[in-house]
Amino acid sequence: MNLNIRRILVMCLAATGVAATSAKAEVGIGVNLGDPTALNIRVGQQKTLEGMLGWSLREGDGDRLILVGNMLFHGRSLGSESPISGIYPYAGIGLGYWHDYKDGAWLQVPLGIDFRFSVPLEVGFHVDPGMDIVPDTKVTVHWGLGVRYWFK
Numbered sequence: 001m002n003l004n005i006r007r008i009l010v011m012c013l014a015a016t017g018v019a020a021t022s023a024k025a026e027v028g029i030g031v032n033l034g035d036p037t038a039l040n041i042r043v044g045q046q047k048t049l050e051g052m053l054g055w056s057l058r059e060g061d062g063d064r065l066i067l068v069g070n071m072l073f074h075g076r077s078l079g080s081e082s083p084i085s086g087i088y089p090y091a092g093i094g095l096g097y098w099h100d101y102k103d104g105a106w107l108q109v110p111l112g113i114d115f116r117f118s119v120p121l122e123v124g125f126h127v128d129p130g131m132d133i134v135p136d137t138k139v140t141v142h143w144g145l146g147v148r149y150w151f152k
Helices: 002-020
Strands: 027-035 037-043 047-055 065-074 084-099 103-108 111-117 121-134 138-151
Touching (some): 037 065, 037 138, 047 084, 084 121, 103 138
Antiparallel strands (some): 027 037, 027 138, 037 047, 047 065, 084 103, 084 111, 111 121, 121 138
């Protein structure tokens, strides 16, 4: 089972990379501070493919490597006020994998809001309720504050 989860995540991250090399793709690169703390890449600003590679800072997790792949769907802007050019809520579906002394995976529903600025910068906050599916089944919540730069 763990090998299959790894394959799915590698395919998702590869798809993010392929989409990022498209001539018309909007690509955002940044960091996520929270759980997980991670490097972040996004492709597209309305229908967004997101990948994260990071680690958990949660007490008791030790040196836990984390991979996350999300598909996000942004709604219409809730408004703008200089220097913010738009406030965009989003929801999506995602899959995560962790590796430490035991491997595991979870499904999640990312919920968040992104603040876009007149410069190619974005700040967002997300809460991702989900469920661990391997090795045990239990409810989990991930969260974070993200900052990214957009290449257009």
